[in-house]
Amino acid sequence: MPRGEPLLHAVAPLPVPTEVGAERDALDLDGLYRRYSSYVAAVAHRLLGRDDDVDDVVQEVFLAAVRGLGQLREPLAVKGWLAQVAVRSARRKLRKRRLRAYFGLAEAGVPESVCDAGASPEQRALLARVYRELDQIPANDRIAWALRHVEGEPLESVARLSGCSLATAKRRIASAARALEEALSDG
Amino acid sequence: MADLAKDLAEAREHVAPRWTPERARRVRLAVEERARRPDRRARAVALIAATAAVLAAVFYFGGGRELSPIPVQAVAPREASPAAEPRVLFALADGTVVTALSADARVEPMGVEPRAVTVRLAQGAARFSVTPNPDRQLRVISGDTVTTVLGTVFEVSRRTEGVHVRVERGRVRVSFPGGERELGAGESLLSPDAKTPPAEATSRPEPAEPLPPRAVARSASPSWRSLAKDGSYARALAGILPTGAEAVRDDPADLLLAADVARLGGEPERAVKWLSRVIEGHAADSRAALAAFTLGRTLLDQLGRPREAAVAFAQARKLGGGGALAEDALAREVECWSRAGEATLARERGLEYLGRFPNGRRLAAVKKLAEVD
Numbered sequence: 001m002p003r004g005e006p007l008l009h010a011v012a013p014l015p016v017p018t019e020v021g022a023e024r025d026a027l028d029l030d031g032l033y034r035r036y037s038s039y040v041a042a043v044a045h046r047l048l049g050r051d052d053d054v055d056d057v058v059q060e061v062f063l064a065a066v067r068g069l070g071q072l073r074e075p076l077a078v079k080g081w082l083a084q085v086a087v088r089s090a091r092r093k094l095r096k097r098r099l100r101a102y103f104g105l106a107e108a109g110v111p112e113s114v115c116d117a118g119a120s121p122e123q124r125a126l127l128a129r130v131y132r133e134l135d136q137i138p139a140n141d142r143i144a145w146a147l148r149h150v151e152g153e154p155l156e157s158v159a160r161l162s163g164c165s166l167a168t169a170k171r172r173i174a175s176a177a178r179a180l181e182e183a184l185s186d187g
Numbered sequence: 188m189a190d191l192a193k194d195l196a197e198a199r200e201h202v203a204p205r206w207t208p209e210r211a212r213r214v215r216l217a218v219e220e221r222a223r224r225p226d227r228r229a230r231a232v233a234l235i236a237a238t239a240a241v242l243a244a245v246f247y248f249g250g251g252r253e254l255s256p257i258p259v260q261a262v263a264p265r266e267a268s269p270a271a272e273p274r275v276l277f278a279l280a281d282g283t284v285v286t287a288l289s290a291d292a293r294v295e296p297m298g299v300e301p302r303a304v305t306v307r308l309a310q311g312a313a314r315f316s317v318t319p320n321p322d323r324q325l326r327v328i329s330g331d332t333v334t335t336v337l338g339t340v341f342e343v344s345r346r347t348e349g350v351h352v353r354v355e356r357g358r359v360r361v362s363f364p365g366g367e368r369e370l371g372a373g374e375s376l377l378s379p380d381a382k383t384p385p386a387e388a389t390s391r392p393e394p395a396e397p398l399p400p401r402a403v404a405r406s407a408s409p410s411w412r413s414l415a416k417d418g419s420y421a422r423a424l425a426g427i428l429p430t431g432a433e434a435v436r437d438d439p440a441d442l443l444l445a446a447d448v449a450r451l452g453g454e455p456e457r458a459v460k461w462l463s464r465v466i467e468g469h470a471a472d473s474r475a476a477l478a479a480f481t482l483g484r485t486l487l488d489q490l491g492r493p494r495e496a497a498v499a500f501a502q503a504r505k506l507g508g509g510g511a512l513a514e515d516a517l518a519r520e521v522e523c524w525s526r527a528g529e530a531t532l533a534r535e536r537g538l539e540y541l542g543r544f545p546n547g548r549r550l551a552a553v554k555k556l557a558e559v560d
Binding site: 029030031033034037038041042044045046051054055058059062063064066067106114115116117126127130131150152180181184 | 191192194195196197198199201202203205206210211213214215217218221222253273278279298450452488489
């Protein structure tokens with residue numbers, strides 16, 4: 001994959017939606033789910049770093065779609081809209097996870113499960129370590145960093161998906177990067 | 188950090204979930220199940236809003252005047268006894284809500300767009316409470332009858348003798364084979380499914396009697412049908428497969444239900460078989476056009492066979508006789524030929540669309556696909 005290209009499009013290839021196709025998929029849950037469920041699952045997985053909450057996020061996203069698509073004025077924007085809902089849902093999960101951890105109720109994570117079978121042992125180790133450290137970072141910073149460096153999204157897209165300004169997105173990414181750098185250099 | 192970024196850039200393509208078809212299907216069923224439940228958050232917001240409105244009204248009128256009973260009746264009893272709330276079949280974010288009036292009521296969204304929402308009352312009886320929106324039409328297709336509204340409250344029931352429409356508030360336009368009629372508050376109409384003329388509209392409000400729960404229930408093999416009505420398509424399909432063709436009766440309602448089960452249960456090829464049986468064996472039935480349209484969707488969207496899909500959409504137009512599905516079916520035909528690489532056919536159908544629907548909802552997309560100005 002060429003460096004710098006948004007990762008989502010490479011990992012979760014989607015047919016280029018024709019105007020009619022996109023309109024049609026905005027019409028019903030059936031078409032929407034068929035076209036975008038794997039995309040939403042991929043976004044959730046990369047933000048959460050674990051497989052066990054992905055189903056919940058996908059459910060919440062498409063439930064929101066069932067109830068809220070009527071408000072969407074531009075059918076072609078449906079993919080971005082779903083991603084925004086996925087980010088919001090993932091943020092809630094991450095905050096709950098941190099709260100549970102604060103009270104010592106966090107379940108043991110399985111960071112290795114973040115990788116597919118094609119990852120080398122070194123890549124598995126790296127990703128496991130990164131996601132373990134990300135668990136210590138505030139949810140907003142983590143999401144911004146993951147969107148930028150794991151998803152490969154441009155900064156403007158990070159800001160839009162995170163629901164914040166470009167300056168805030170940059171600040172969150174930098175904050176997460178500093179924390180990660182410190183943690184990983186200590187190890 | 189530069190090394191980390193470099194290593195990550197190489198490793199990140201392996202960060203992917205194990206999103207198998209079975210897992211996708213399981214999550215999809217869970218979404219449907221949750222969608223059928225009332226939205227707790229929306230209800231809580233509605234309760235808070237209603238309480239605030241009542242308090243504000245009491246404050247504003249100084250407690251000296253009686254409150255209008257309408258908002259209180261509309262919100263308070265439903266919040267006070269959630270167990271008695273009708274089953275929500277379909278809802279939009281603007282407050283439009285469709286609730287079941289009979290146990291077997293089933294509503295399928297066919298199109299949700301900013302300017303038009305189309306739903307199909309597949310069976311049973313339902314109440315439509317449509318939030319007024321002059322920029323958005325809501326159409327309810329029930330057999331051959333199409334009810335069009337801008338904002339109102341009305342009920343539609345599928346009965347053995349036809350489709351019954353009753354208006355509580357506002358106005359609706361009801362179209363049926365051979366006619367069209369506007370109904371106002373308190374009026375009702377029975378539009379026949381068959382080719383007999385419709386019953387006269389009456390200005391006498393009919394009692395909103397619930398239909399018998401089993402009015403359109405089927406007698407044989409109830410298990411897969413009840414599973415299908417509950418939205419458990421995969422389990423319903425598992426119920427059909429062991430007995431094969433015998434499980435599905437040769438009537439349009441049963442065949443369409445089986446096709447829904449197959450489509451949504453992940454076996455679209457079987458849906459093709461059942462939909463084809465409706466079209467070939469029951470061409471005179473009012474549901475044949477819908478079967479052909481659904482066949483086109485299945486062939487195009489699920490099976491990737493645009494040429495066959497184009498034929499099915501053409502058949503839907505022919506069987507529907509220029510009815511409610513005609514515009515969508517013609518637009519889909521253009522899309523099918525475009526996808527099949529048949530530019531000439533796409534252009535021909537596109538020009539036909541432009542001629543027949545010069546202000547059609549799909550005009551921009553059709554022009555693009557057919558490459559016409």
